[in-house]
Amino acid sequence: MDFEGVDFLNLDDAMTLEERMVRGEVRRWVDKEVLPIIAQHFEAGTFPMDLLPKMADINLLGANIDVFYGGAGLNSVAYGLINQEMERGDSGLRSFVSVQSALVMWPISEYGSDAQKAYWLPRMVSGETIGCFGLTEPDFGSNPKGMLSHAHWNGTDYILNGTKMWITNGTISDVALIWAKEDEGIISAFLVEQGNPGFMQNKIKDKFSLRASDTGELVLADVRVPVTHVLAKAKGLKAALHCLDQARYGIAWGAIGAAMACYDTALNYAKQRIQFDRPIAGYQLIQEKLVYMVTEISKMQLLALQMGRLKDQGKLTSVQISMGKQNNVYHALQIARLARDILGANGIMYEHQVARHLCNLESVYTYEGTHDIHTLIIGEKITGLSAFT
Amino acid sequence: MNIAVCIKQVPATESKIKPAEDGLDIDRTGLSYVVNPYDEFGVEEALKIKEQVGEGKVTVISIGSDKTVEALRTCLAVGADEAIHIKDDALAKGDTYITALVLSVALKKGDYDIIFFGRQAIDDDSGAVGIQVAELMGLPHVAGINKFDLNAEGRTAIANRQIEGASEIVETSLPAIFTCQKELNEPRYASLPGIMKARQKPMTVWSLSDLELTAEDCGAEAAKVAIEKITSPPVREAGKKIEGDVPQAVAELVRLLREEAKVF
Numbered sequence: 001m002d003f004e005g006v007d008f009l010n011l012d013d014a015m016t017l018e019e020r021m022v023r024g025e026v027r028r029w030v031d032k033e034v035l036p037i038i039a040q041h042f043e044a045g046t047f048p049m050d051l052l053p054k055m056a057d058i059n060l061l062g063a064n065i066d067v068f069y070g071g072a073g074l075n076s077v078a079y080g081l082i083n084q085e086m087e088r089g090d091s092g093l094r095s096f097v098s099v100q101s102a103l104v105m106w107p108i109s110e111y112g113s114d115a116q117k118a119y120w121l122p123r124m125v126s127g128e129t130i131g132c133f134g135l136t137e138p139d140f141g142s143n144p145k146g147m148l149s150h151a152h153w154n155g156t157d158y159i160l161n162g163t164k165m166w167i168t169n170g171t172i173s174d175v176a177l178i179w180a181k182e183d184e185g186i187i188s189a190f191l192v193e194q195g196n197p198g199f200m201q202n203k204i205k206d207k208f209s210l211r212a213s214d215t216g217e218l219v220l221a222d223v224r225v226p227v228t229h230v231l232a233k234a235k236g237l238k239a240a241l242h243c244l245d246q247a248r249y250g251i252a253w254g255a256i257g258a259a260m261a262c263y264d265t266a267l268n269y270a271k272q273r274i275q276f277d278r279p280i281a282g283y284q285l286i287q288e289k290l291v292y293m294v295t296e297i298s299k300m301q302l303l304a305l306q307m308g309r310l311k312d313q314g315k316l317t318s319v320q321i322s323m324g325k326q327n328n329v330y331h332a333l334q335i336a337r338l339a340r341d342i343l344g345a346n347g348i349m350y351e352h353q354v355a356r357h358l359c360n361l362e363s364v365y366t367y368e369g370t371h372d373i374h375t376l377i378i379g380e381k382i383t384g385l386s387a388f389t
Numbered sequence: 390m391n392i393a394v395c396i397k398q399v400p401a402t403e404s405k406i407k408p409a410e411d412g413l414d415i416d417r418t419g420l421s422y423v424v425n426p427y428d429e430f431g432v433e434e435a436l437k438i439k440e441q442v443g444e445g446k447v448t449v450i451s452i453g454s455d456k457t458v459e460a461l462r463t464c465l466a467v468g469a470d471e472a473i474h475i476k477d478d479a480l481a482k483g484d485t486y487i488t489a490l491v492l493s494v495a496l497k498k499g500d501y502d503i504i505f506f507g508r509q510a511i512d513d514d515s516g517a518v519g520i521q522v523a524e525l526m527g528l529p530h531v532a533g534i535n536k537f538d539l540n541a542e543g544r545t546a547i548a549n550r551q552i553e554g555a556s557e558i559v560e561t562s563l564p565a566i567f568t569c570q571k572e573l574n575e576p577r578y579a580s581l582p583g584i585m586k587a588r589q590k591p592m593t594v595w596s597l598s599d600l601e602l603t604a605e606d607c608g609a610e611a612a613k614v615a616i617e618k619i620t621s622p623p624v625r626e627a628g629k630k631i632e633g634d635v636p637q638a639v640a641e642l643v644r645l646l647r648e649e650a651k652v653f
Contacts, residue, residue, distance in 0.1 A: 017459055025584065
């Protein structure tokens, strides 16, 4: 049966026809192309590379990028809905799209030169080039400002040294957007290509979570980067955080997708599972869980939709995005846990997808700014007092 | 090559349908709608022919309320070139004949070489409109096709249709009408830029007067079929389990088949 989605508050009425059509097409695409194969990839720990040309066919990559460079030029709500539907498939798949679109294509289109845009963006729209974003380091996660990666100017080129950790698309990417400190301490962005001497892309294995996503460690040992590969307008940590805002916005929507998949599975299961001669959906403790789920999903949708409208008006702030990411992922994780609970032993099976979402969401909860860090960002905003250190 | 595809907006396949209170329609509260899946085969085939021939125009046509615009725009997003939306309050109570009459008049205004329909709409499953339009327009038709080939000059077409235990291959002159069956093709996804561009494609709106038809021609009075009542199918009764040892159980089964089920 086709997935119907959750719309308890008639929020479809607050969306345009185009937004609903984008959602419908991606939903259909995920049903047909992703759901039949994703559990196998999760188990094998592989990213479904076969999907790449299919994603490019319907312009899923760089859907937020200007049509001039081959993007779909979608508004923020439609872009968010793509993330929602992709994450209903798998958080790993949404992560791939987020990184490609929000963390590599967006920075190039925002901070790159016309020549860089013309070179990279069409290649990334078509999936010919995969990108990754290297900010986090082994010892600098929540505190990226302390990064050790260094870019030394030798008079003709930059020489990069350092290690980047937990990098989505790390080993499958053709180009890495690496953040490193220049000699005078300014954090800048460099495009480092696969095969560049001294650049190593190592796979991080043995994960419980995001198993259908490629995660890597990037090592840079005297990697020479020409000036043509510097994003000249990206100066300072602020630029990197601005990129993360784009991705976190997408995550707030993505979490709704994972939550809807879990709720839908749990609701159908509870209506069919008979214990003590009647469906378990008829018992109060189960209903309480299902009601929590549908209520929180509805609130997550309201939050995401309002963020999208503000974003298109140019009014969305980083701290508002923190609230969206923090709240939506937190509740998606709770919903996944409750869904697993309702399904009993069946809840741990690949067949029922909730455990896969649950394991994935454990990562989503702490990546792109941990839940706690986003809490402190909001805390600082409302009290005027920083509690980071 | 000028191709028309007549489409219908229908409740989504996953909808739970129940009769409306007046028993003359279904309860449409909260239903979501899609393009009739059989019509999507027609749209896809039309786009493929246009691509194959290298020129031409694909026009999608539908009768319905304002909501029908969504179905038409979906087809435009997939790649159709323009849409015709026929809406008129007088059409609300029409049957397949009225639908066919209105469509035939609308189709005569265009110079179409090929006209596609779905073989049936998944809501009322009549499977009549395409064939009725062919009759009203005096055009040949091939119903329920699962393969379509245009000949080299584009003057005739060969279509396959599945019949009991065999495949029937029909050659027809053009213009002609074809109703589309599963297996004809695999409808494509709308590209995301395609969705954004759909709004800029032309959509013509016609009322009955634009077609020189009147409410009398097309209202409930003119319909050939009147719906008396729509009811849900009866709830299936629980089966009967015959217990006991085999010889006894068989005897009981035979008795029940004869006396209750009356099969012999």
